[in-house]
Amino acid sequence: MPTRERPLSPHLQVYKLHTKIAPVLSISHRITGMLMFVIGTLFVVYWLGAAAYGPESFASAQAVFGSPLGYLVLFGWTVVLMYHLCNGIRHLVWDAGHQVSIAGVRLTGMVMLAAVAALTALIWIVGLAVAL
Template identity: 75%
Template sequence: MPSHDRPLSPHLQVYQLYRKIAPLLSITHRVTGMLLFVLGTLFVIYWLGAAAYGPESFATAQAVFGSPLGMLVLFGWTVVLMYHLANGIRHLVWDTGREVSNEGVRRTAYAMLASVVGLTVLAWAIGLAVAL
């Protein structure tokens, strides 16, 4: 007879996400995909809408994105973009059958996180160099 003391479907209390990096990165990958869509869409709509309304509106939009808070939001969006990109490449590597062992998943997780930092810094260094 089956035991009813345990949950029928494993859930967060069973997986202990704070101890394992793979499920945490998997959930974060989904969240970053949604953030990219929502925030990116709002940014583009605001920016293009301001451009369509004329030079004064566009200058205001540029000032918003160029303000310290705007730069912080754009930096956060860049981190989210690079995270989603790097983790997507990681998933493509898995689709080839490579690095699917427990150790491979752990190794690629840390490599992916390091690449997020490197790609974000590189993107902002290039962007700031071009802007100045």
């Protein structure tokens, strides 16, 4: 039986990542899901563990979270969380059958990235205003 030329499934060698927004956002969605889980879990476990060990340990954990590095990690986690949330909503829009054209994918990608920036900024502005 002769072999036929069969279509190949898309993969990283087929995609031109520098010209296409969809594969970059798709790969980023998976990466942010993992980062959100790992960073969030480590922070919560550290914070709860410190609370369980007593006031001195909890104060130490609070100092870590309040340090410049702690703020940077929390900011990064907020960006990751908002990215994953907004891109999940984008996928729900697609699942409803809306914006599934090439132009729609580009548009929703740009809207999603703007929403990530706006929501992250809003969270940090409100959070810092309440903290001060």
